[in-house]
Amino acid sequence: MDIQLDIYSPVQKIQHQLFTEKGIEVFIKRDDMIHPIISGNKWRKLKYVLQDARLANKQHLVTFGGAFSNHLLATAAAAAKFGFKSTGFVRGEEVQNDTLFLCRLHGMHLIFVDRDSYRNKPALFERYFSHDGDAYFIDEGGASTLAAKGCSELVIELPQRYDHIFCACGTGTTAAGIINGLVGHELETEFNAIPVFKNGDFMRADIDKYLINSAIYTLHTDYHFGGYGKTTQQLIDFIKQFVDGTGILIEPVYTAKMLYAIYDLARKDHFTPGSSILAIHSGGIWGLLGMKGKF
Numbered sequence: 001m002d003i004q005l006d007i008y009s010p011v012q013k014i015q016h017q018l019f020t021e022k023g024i025e026v027f028i029k030r031d032d033m034i035h036p037i038i039s040g041n042k043w044r045k046l047k048y049v050l051q052d053a054r055l056a057n058k059q060h061l062v063t064f065g066g067a068f069s070n071h072l073l074a075t076a077a078a079a080a081k082f083g084f085k086s087t088g089f090v091r092g093e094e095v096q097n098d099t100l101f102l103c104r105l106h107g108m109h110l111i112f113v114d115r116d117s118y119r120n121k122p123a124l125f126e127r128y129f130s131h132d133g134d135a136y137f138i139d140e141g142g143a144s145t146l147a148a149k150g151c152s153e154l155v156i157e158l159p160q161r162y163d164h165i166f167c168a169c170g171t172g173t174t175a176a177g178i179i180n181g182l183v184g185h186e187l188e189t190e191f192n193a194i195p196v197f198k199n200g201d202f203m204r205a206d207i208d209k210y211l212i213n214s215a216i217y218t219l220h221t222d223y224h225f226g227g228y229g230k231t232t233q234q235l236i237d238f239i240k241q242f243v244d245g246t247g248i249l250i251e252p253v254y255t256a257k258m259l260y261a262i263y264d265l266a267r268k269d270h271f272t273p274g275s276s277i278l279a280i281h282s283g284g285i286w287g288l289l290g291m292k293g294k295f
């Protein structure tokens with residue numbers, strides 16, 4: 001079976017009085033619509049990795065993530081769809097949650113490992129699967145050069161030129177891929193990366209690692225809302241207003257922080273009137289389930 005999905009990721013305009021007042025146009029690229037579970041950047045990141053596994057005749061995907069990892073879930077669903085076995089190493093003590101339930105539903109075997117052992121992923125892979133000739137290693141968050149290559153293809157789908165593109169960053173692979181795409185097509189769009197971690201300046205090194213040519217881009221490090229997986233009432237209120245106002249689901253770990261940044265920067269007159277801004281909806285909406293107690 002070919003490892004391929006037909007990409008459906010329309011660009012939609014976000015209507016808001018704030019944007020009208022400031023004379024800017026804001027659009028959102030709906031990568032969340034690519035697949036209900038292998039959604040957003042996760043399909044783009046997995047595409048060439050899975051093709052590589054298939055080419056190497058490996059039938060068993062082995063990967064790593066936290067208990068709420070969208071990457072684990074996307075890998076489980078992609079494995080099920082394309083006929084692989086899958087194992088996920090989960091950081092920390094054994095827990096049950098909606099993400100892990102969906103992983104198991106797609107046939108992923110879960111192995112919980114303490115935080116110390118989790119740090120050395122190649123050693124874990126070696127310890128458990130050195131005798132499994134079918135096992136194929138996929139790093140935490142799916143970060144790799146092949147993943148960045150998959151993400152760079154987003155750029156060829158863009159229906160127009162934008163002054164700004166905004167994207168949330170975890171490993172920085174998606175950001176790097178899109179920047180590579182922009183540079184490769186000589187587009188003069190300013191790329192804006194929103195790290196979802198505290199002290200996100202380190203993200204620059206993580207992004208640069210996957211850049212084909214060095215590039216100038218902007219890192220906005222003030223939109224972490226307390227750190228990875230952390231949220232505030234302000235962010236929750238923003239999510240409610242955004243979902244209510246647009247009918248587009250977003251989640252608190254990545255996409256809400258990135259979109260909040262756009263609204264906040266617009267309020268602060270960061271954008272020249274006449275600017276066009278594209279937000280990348282990188283998917284992950286099942287992450288909402290981990291926060292349902294807070295709504």
Ligand SMILES: *Cc1c(COP(=O)(O)O)cnc(C)c1O
Nearest residue numbers: 070170171172174254282283284
């Ligand atoms: C995984 C994920 C990201 C982060 O992608 P990276 O390539 O690791 O930076 C962003 N948004 C969503 C919704 C994700 O699930």
